[in-house]
Amino acid sequence: MNNHGMKRRTGLGALLATALAAVPGFGFAQADKPLRIGFSMARTGMLANATPSQANTYELWREQVNARGGMDVGGVKRKVEFVTYDDQSKPEQAVRIYEKLITDDKVDLLLAPWGTPFHISIAPVLEKYKFPMVGNTAASVALRQVKPGYIWFPTSAIPDRIAVELVTMLKQNNVKTAVVIANVLPFTKEIKNALEPELKKGGIDVKLSTDYPPDIKDMTSILTQAKQANPDAVLALAYPGDSVLYSKQAKELGLNSPFQFIAIGPSDAFYPKAVGPASADGVVTIAHWSPRPEWKGSQAFYDAYVKKFGEDPDYLNSALAWMSLEILEKAVAKNGLDKEKIRATISKDTFETINGPVRFEGVQNVITPTAFVQYQKGKLQIVWPKSIASAQYQPKKGW
Amino acid sequence: MPWVDVLLSGQLLFAALVTGSLYALVALGLNLVYGTMRMLNVAHGDLVMLGAYAAYWAFTLAGISPLVAAPVIAVIGGAVGYGLYRGLFRRLLGGAQVDAGRVEANSLLLFFGLSIILQNVAALAFTPNNRAYQYLDEVVHLGNVSMTGNRIAALAIAGGTCIGVAAFLSRSVAGLAMRAVIERREAAYIVGVDVDRVQWSSFALGFGCAGLAGVLLSMLEQFSPFSGFPFTVAGFIVIILGGLGNLLAGLAAALLLGAIETYGVALTSANLRSVLLYAVFVAALVLFPNGLLARLKGRR
Numbered sequence: 001m002n003n004h005g006m007k008r009r010t011g012l013g014a015l016l017a018t019a020l021a022a023v024p025g026f027g028f029a030q031a032d033k034p035l036r037i038g039f040s041m042a043r044t045g046m047l048a049n050a051t052p053s054q055a056n057t058y059e060l061w062r063e064q065v066n067a068r069g070g071m072d073v074g075g076v077k078r079k080v081e082f083v084t085y086d087d088q089s090k091p092e093q094a095v096r097i098y099e100k101l102i103t104d105d106k107v108d109l110l111l112a113p114w115g116t117p118f119h120i121s122i123a124p125v126l127e128k129y130k131f132p133m134v135g136n137t138a139a140s141v142a143l144r145q146v147k148p149g150y151i152w153f154p155t156s157a158i159p160d161r162i163a164v165e166l167v168t169m170l171k172q173n174n175v176k177t178a179v180v181i182a183n184v185l186p187f188t189k190e191i192k193n194a195l196e197p198e199l200k201k202g203g204i205d206v207k208l209s210t211d212y213p214p215d216i217k218d219m220t221s222i223l224t225q226a227k228q229a230n231p232d233a234v235l236a237l238a239y240p241g242d243s244v245l246y247s248k249q250a251k252e253l254g255l256n257s258p259f260q261f262i263a264i265g266p267s268d269a270f271y272p273k274a275v276g277p278a279s280a281d282g283v284v285t286i287a288h289w290s291p292r293p294e295w296k297g298s299q300a301f302y303d304a305y306v307k308k309f310g311e312d313p314d315y316l317n318s319a320l321a322w323m324s325l326e327i328l329e330k331a332v333a334k335n336g337l338d339k340e341k342i343r344a345t346i347s348k349d350t351f352e353t354i355n356g357p358v359r360f361e362g363v364q365n366v367i368t369p370t371a372f373v374q375y376q377k378g379k380l381q382i383v384w385p386k387s388i389a390s391a392q393y394q395p396k397k398g399w
Numbered sequence: 400m401p402w403v404d405v406l407l408s409g410q411l412l413f414a415a416l417v418t419g420s421l422y423a424l425v426a427l428g429l430n431l432v433y434g435t436m437r438m439l440n441v442a443h444g445d446l447v448m449l450g451a452y453a454a455y456w457a458f459t460l461a462g463i464s465p466l467v468a469a470p471v472i473a474v475i476g477g478a479v480g481y482g483l484y485r486g487l488f489r490r491l492l493g494g495a496q497v498d499a500g501r502v503e504a505n506s507l508l509l510f511f512g513l514s515i516i517l518q519n520v521a522a523l524a525f526t527p528n529n530r531a532y533q534y535l536d537e538v539v540h541l542g543n544v545s546m547t548g549n550r551i552a553a554l555a556i557a558g559g560t561c562i563g564v565a566a567f568l569s570r571s572v573a574g575l576a577m578r579a580v581i582e583r584r585e586a587a588y589i590v591g592v593d594v595d596r597v598q599w600s601s602f603a604l605g606f607g608c609a610g611l612a613g614v615l616l617s618m619l620e621q622f623s624p625f626s627g628f629p630f631t632v633a634g635f636i637v638i639i640l641g642g643l644g645n646l647l648a649g650l651a652a653a654l655l656l657g658a659i660e661t662y663g664v665a666l667t668s669a670n671l672r673s674v675l676l677y678a679v680f681v682a683a684l685v686l687f688p689n690g691l692l693a694r695l696k697g698r699r
Binding site for chain 2: 045049268274279
């Protein structure tokens with residue numbers, strides 16, 4: 001009983017203290033009030049397993065910014081507070097959330113949700129409210145159709161560019177024959193559509209090209225055929241779920257082509273854990289980042305991420321998320337919260353990021369090259385293109 | 400691949416058996432609970448998911464082999480099933496007279512709620528990250544068939560458990576009592592079968608099977624808190640194909656499903672997987688509305 005009374009009294013005291021503290025603070029509301037930054041994230045539903053590497057990166061950034069006194073808003077430091085909702089893996093839900101964040105929660109800034117369809121869905125909302133947002137985890141040729149203005153895409157992993165670069169890389173490594181297997185989901189389908197004509201143009205003999213559905217449970221029949229074709233390269237245009245299925249069954253069947261490309265999945269920390277470091281070694285995948293001394297802050301970001309979460313950041317999604325935060329931070333430091341000025345800055349300035357300089361023309365980043373990384377001794381290294389490579393490509397020696 | 404090669408391929412047979420036996424184990428648990436109590440456990444796949452997490456944590460945190468953890472997790476699953484039955488479902492069921500329609504509808508809602516809660520609690524507690532670990536993945540060659548150790552283990556355990564349960568149902572008194580309740584509930588009650596005991600034991604056995612299936616799954620593929628639902632769907636297809644409540648036909652149906660997934664895909668295209676699956680499903684419903692083996696049973 002006594003205890004209860006105590007609690008109530010302390011509670012009242014705290015309330016009073018807060019009320020009193022709020023009064024003198026009123027005049028400096030801007031500096032004292034935390035900066036509210038909103039975003040939606042797929043925390044539940046079929047895509048939820050893909051989003052932690054991005055959400056974690058946001059979390060790490062907030063922690064670091066607040067530890068150094070807050071985000072620089074036109075010369076005034078303000079602590080950062082997140083306003084976030086679960087979009088349940090539904091783009092239409094994300095649209096409602098961004099409307100609410102802007103009109104009801106009245107957040108000061110926005111961060112991007114996860115994934116291409118989500119970015120494309122909310123672009124009209126940003127346009128409607130003239131609210132600039134730097135995108136990150138979106139990659140599609142369809143992005144070029146998004147009206148430029150209030151959204152930007154720092155990625156260089158656009159399917160048609162991937163096709164061109166990949167074929168150039170294959171030719172340089174003496175690949176004469178290839179097998180293409182592709183998940184029918186949009187991103188990998190786009191790559192496949194762009195890749196087939198490129199391979200033909202490049203004189204690479206495609207021994208087998210086939211699609212499979214996202215809910216595939218067994219690849220034995222496809223991979224048996226692939227093995228019979230005995231290609232120099234297997235181009236597995238997989239999503240994270242089937243990237244593991246492919247690797248495990250390629251190992252079982254002894255599909256030991258020296259060039260093993262897996263589109264999405266291997267850049268995430270779960271992949272080497274799932275297939276084992278020895279099997280992961282030599283796998284080539286899509287990403288354009290890796291810690292490099294030339295890219296200021298890249299090693300620090302890597303170290304901080306590993307320290308906080310106990311696993312590697314996703315070389316694609318975490319890096320993109322961090323880049324988008326760096327760009328936003330610089331634009332806000334320069335302009336405060338004036339949306340039109342922020343928009344003008346992002347549209348024309350060149351930004352130094354952990355992935356090197358970034359500059360946008362329309363919605364696209366025109367500096368970062370399309371690149372590929374390879375697992376070498378348990379670490380992802382950029383092996384293509386030569387201009388930013390952190391290691392030399394090595395043929396994969398079995399699984 | 401020419402179709403003769405496809406049909407004679409040992410590699411495909413192995414793949415079909417692994418997939419089929421896992422489906423059989425998942426469906427067996429689902430069917431036990433449905434058969435004895437007319438309860439549609441739509442959270443069954445989520446129990447599989449929890450079993451997978453249990454094996455994952457045991458392996459990554461304590462280094463316990465999934466093969467050692469498997470029986471423990473199955474027993475824990477069984478205990479949870481028993482507890483749920485005592486605490487929640489016994490009241491729903493009453494005695495000999497079960498209004499099947501009411502129980503089906505109520506249990507559907509209850510389990511649907513349970514499914515959502517389990518998924519979201521798992522996402523909160525374990526994060527929605529993909530999880531997987533590497534265990535027993537050396538490749539073994541047998542003739543011209545290559546197999547990874549974990550797939551052999553999964554096949555042996557799932558297949559062995561299904562055969563064991565089938566033997567239990569057709570040989571032991573308790574198993575016969577279980578089948579009696581499934582087939583003629585009132586009659587079983589009248590001749591003195593302890594229906595309550597049959598019910599809690601099928602609940603425990605069903606949940607135990609789900610946990611065990613989860614352990615095997617965790618050795619083979621990666622999973623997240625939302626990986627369970629496809630197994631619920633696969634389980635339902637199997638038990639509807641085999642006939643609701645007909646446990647042995649369910650095992651055959653699961654192998655058929657595994658065969659469609661491998662041979663069907665090999666003979667046509669991977670893109671037709673779902674088409675083939677549901678075509679067979681619809682055809683079976685039209686031609687054998689009471690399940691694949693219903694005619695056989697009728698004759699007996």
